[in-house]
Amino acid sequence: xxxxxxxIYVKGGDGGNGMVAYRREKYEPxxxxxxxxxxxxxxxxxxxxxxxxxxxxFRYQRHFKAHRGENxxxxxxxxxxxxxxxxxxxxxxxxxDEETGEVIADLVQNGQRAVIAKGGRGGRGNxxxxxxxxxxxxxxxxxxxGQERDVILExxxxxxxxxxxxxxxxxxxxxxxxxxxxxxxxxxxxxxIKPNLGVVQTEDDRxxxxxxxxxxxxxxxxxxxxxxxxxxxxxRTRVIVHVIDMSATEGRDPYQDFVSINEELEQYNxxxxxxxxxxxxNKMDMPEAEExxxxxxxxxxxxxxxxxxxxxxxxxxxxLLFAIADKxxxxxxxxxxxxxxxxxxxxRVVYKYExxxxxxNITRDPDGSFVVSGAKVExxxxxxxxxxxxxxxxxxxxxxxxxxxxxxxxxxxxxxxTVRLLEFEFEFVD
Numbered sequence: 001x002x003x004x005x006x007x008i009y010v011k012g013g014d015g016g017n018g019m020v021a022y023r024r025e026k027y028e029p030x031x032x033x034x035x036x037x038x039x040x041x042x043x044x045x046x047x048x049x050x051x052x053x054x055x056x057x058f059r060y061q062r063h064f065k066a067h068r069g070e071n072x073x074x075x076x077x078x079x080x081x082x083x084x085x086x087x088x089x090x091x092x093x094x095x096x097d098e099e100t101g102e103v104i105a106d107l108v109q110n111g112q113r114a115v116i117a118k119g120g121r122g123g124r125g126n127x128x129x130x131x132x133x134x135x136x137x138x139x140x141x142x143x144x145x146g147q148e149r150d151v152i153l154e155x156x157x158x159x160x161x162x163x164x165x166x167x168x169x170x171x172x173x174x175x176x177x178x179x180x181x182x183x184x185x186x187x188x189x190x191x192x193i194k195p196n197l198g199v200v201q202t203e204d205d206r207x208x209x210x211x212x213x214x215x216x217x218x219x220x221x222x223x224x225x226x227x228x229x230x231x232x233x234x235x236r237t238r239v240i241v242h243v244i245d246m247s248a249t250e251g252r253d254p255y256q257d258f259v260s261i262n263e264e265l266e267q268y269n270x271x272x273x274x275x276x277x278x279x280x281x282n283k284m285d286m287p288e289a290e291e292x293x294x295x296x297x298x299x300x301x302x303x304x305x306x307x308x309x310x311x312x313x314x315x316x317x318x319x320l321l322f323a324i325a326d327k328x329x330x331x332x333x334x335x336x337x338x339x340x341x342x343x344x345x346x347x348r349v350v351y352k353y354e355x356x357x358x359x360x361n362i363t364r365d366p367d368g369s370f371v372v373s374g375a376k377v378e379x380x381x382x383x384x385x386x387x388x389x390x391x392x393x394x395x396x397x398x399x400x401x402x403x404x405x406x407x408x409x410x411x412x413x414x415x416x417x418t419v420r421l422l423e424f425e426f427e428f429v430d
Contacts, residue, residue, distance in 0.1 A: 013041030015143025039069030
């Protein structure tokens with residue numbers, strides 16, 4: 001079974017904890033601070049491997065967690081950063097954040113890498129908090145939590161040429177004739193239930209990759225039939241080869257077939273109509289095909305090149321392959337997403353992890369308690385060592401500087417009211 005869309009969970013490694021430690025010297029039993037910083041947590045990185053063809057492996061493993069950094073040590077020794085977790089994906093993989101719907105990465109070229117979940121920075125040891133007024137502070141940070149998110153992986157085939165057309169018009173037969181691919185061929189609809197790829201080599205030693213894509217039906221852009229499963233793959237192609245059964249053996253109108261398929265492409269993604277399109281009038285060895293072709297040309301309003309062929313007898317196939325190769329030479333690649341849009345989407349994910357942290361929300365629970373939430377305050381909470389009084393006081397100062405105290409007063413908080421932050425409860429003091 002061809003797997004082209006899967007949801008997985010990724011989490012960057014937490015940063016290592018900073019350490020509270022002191023120098024112990026011969027004449028000074030309590031010297032200055034010597035607790036080192038924690039190491040950086042590993043990031044989750046996706047890397048393109050051209051040897052992979054499907055997302056099948058992700059059906060069996062859907063959770064990926066990178067390692068945390070090493071904790072800081074005494075004598076000012078910093079913990080080691082964890083090695084990044086590199087996950088290999090096939091070329092043509094698009095990674096989307098499930099929550100925001102934004103594209104994180106469009107991975108196409110072999111070796112291309114993208115950070116999907118950032119590891120947290122290491123917590124600072126008490127060596128970082130020493131001041132002239134407090135040369136031996138009892139304070140250190142826990143490591144920053146790693147970024148975590150649910151992402152959608154979507155594989156869109158990388159092919160130069162896509163064969164489109166209604167079921168049973170001869171696309172699979174054409175692919176088997178022009179390449180070494182062996183698609184399943186039979187005389188019934190939807191024989192092709194997954195895209196088949198073949199490498200074509202012309203007589204003048206030009207080559208290209210051609211994909212026989214599952215047949216379309218009306219309403220495919222809305223997901224009817226194979227629907228989006230087909231349309232995702234045609235987005236990658238540079239040239240569309242539109243195969244039409246010109247013999248009309250199934251009682252369909254060849255011209256109406258042509259119009260219907262193009263309407264589906266346009267409804268799904270208007271930019272598909274920017275791709276060069278070559279019309280293949282197939283089954284020309286059948287009775288009435290010549291008359292139907294004349295009528296088709298008379299009704300055709302667009303200036304598309306038409307190549308009469310018979311995939312079964314190979315009539316006209318040589319000329320068709322030359323025409324496709326010629327068209328590819330002058331046709332640039334069509335990016336799935338505008339570069340500006342990709343940059344904006346990636347930047348927004350990064351900034352969302354930083355800018356949105358500055359805001360927080362205050363709600364009330366049914367028991368009257370105030371609940372504080374928000375990325376910034378929750379991160380500060382997780383990085384606080386509550387076993388040390390000095391760390392707790394520092395956390396209180398951080399909340400005050402963010403405006404949490406003032407916001408609670410405005411919401412009606414009074415002395416003794418309960419305030420919750422994650423699993424922590426404390427009393428509000430005005």
